[in-house]
Amino acid sequence: MTVLQTIAVLLLLLGAPAAPDPHLPQPTYDEVAPELPEGRHDAVLIVSKTNGWRHIEHIPHSNAVLADIAAELGRQSYATENGAIFNDEQLGHFSVVVLNSASGDFLTREQEGAFSRFLARGGGIVALHAAGDDSHTGPWYVHSIIGTTFIGHPGGDDHIEPARIVPDRPDDPLLAGLTFPWTLADEWYSFDANPADNGMQVVASIDEDSYRPGEALAMGAHPVIWTNPRTPGRVVYSALGHTPEAYDDSNYRRFLANAIRWAAGATA
Known part of the structure; x- marks a missing residue:
């Protein structure tokens, strides 16, 4: 290759647009609802729609684990990334909506209205990990599902750390069958x-003495799982679940089963 050819190649490379980051897809809003399989009744809707940071590492595996858990509970499930499924008719086929790191304001105003009516008539919501980050700004969503504001997580070498999770309510049905002390390696959100x-x-909370949150992210009392007792339906949020391996942890898998069962209205 001549010097001129080398320069030409370098100029082309410098002028070429950067490849899109799969973690940051272009936000989209869906207008045409998917066609549901027949026979869905009191089912589990698994939604991983992404208009914010996309957790490409865990979503495929965690969606499969959640579907397996629903089947073990004797419930049909349906996984989608189509936000137009949030309409009154189709949500009527489900008793629980699992927001599996669904990020960003991924619903239109009309779709969020249908979601709020789903909760108001007693539907259950299980929100996981990025479903509680700061890419969600809608007042109803923040008030009903998160109840606080995400401010960050450790980065660099401390991005994924083992930490100890401790129960605040040991007899809560969401923790039934879990073994404590519970240590999990994860990305630890602060609020x-x-x-x-x-x-x-x-x-449940994180024991901050068991990992390195850093001064800016230390909370003292550091919740990691909580519920919203103010709504007619049942809402539980878990900040856990950044890594695919978290969904193979026996305690977390048991928690997810408990959460879906509880959100559907069962207590045991």
Whole structure:
């Protein structure tokens, strides 16, 4: 290759657009609802729609694990990334919606209205990991599902650390069958305030002495799983679940089964 050819190649490379980051897809809003398989009744809807950060590492595996758990509970499930399924008719086929790191404001105003009516008539919501990050800004969603504001997580060498999870409510049905002390390696979210200050009920917390949150992210009392007792339906949020391996952890898998069962209205 001549010097001129080399320069030409370099100029082409410098001028070429950067490849899109799969973690940051272009936000989209869906208008045409998917066609549901027949026979879905009191089923589990698994939604991993992404208009914010996309957890490409865990979503395929965690969706499969959640479907397996639903089947073990004797419930049909349906997984989608089509936000147009949030309409009154189709949501009527489900008793639980699992928001599996669904990020960003992924619903239109009309779709969020259908979701709020689903909760108001007693539907259950299990929100996981990025379903509680700061890419969600809608007042109804933040008030009903998160109850606080995500401020960050450790980065660099401390991005994924083992930490100890401790029960705040040891007899809560969400923790039935779990073994404590429980140590899990994960990405540990911090929030600007304890969600209990906004009426949420904390079920489990992180022992900050067991990992390195850093001064800016230390919360003292550091909730990681909580519920919203203020709604007619049942809402539980878990900040856990960044890594695919978390969904193979026996305690977390048991928690997810408990959460789906509880959100559907069962207590045992």
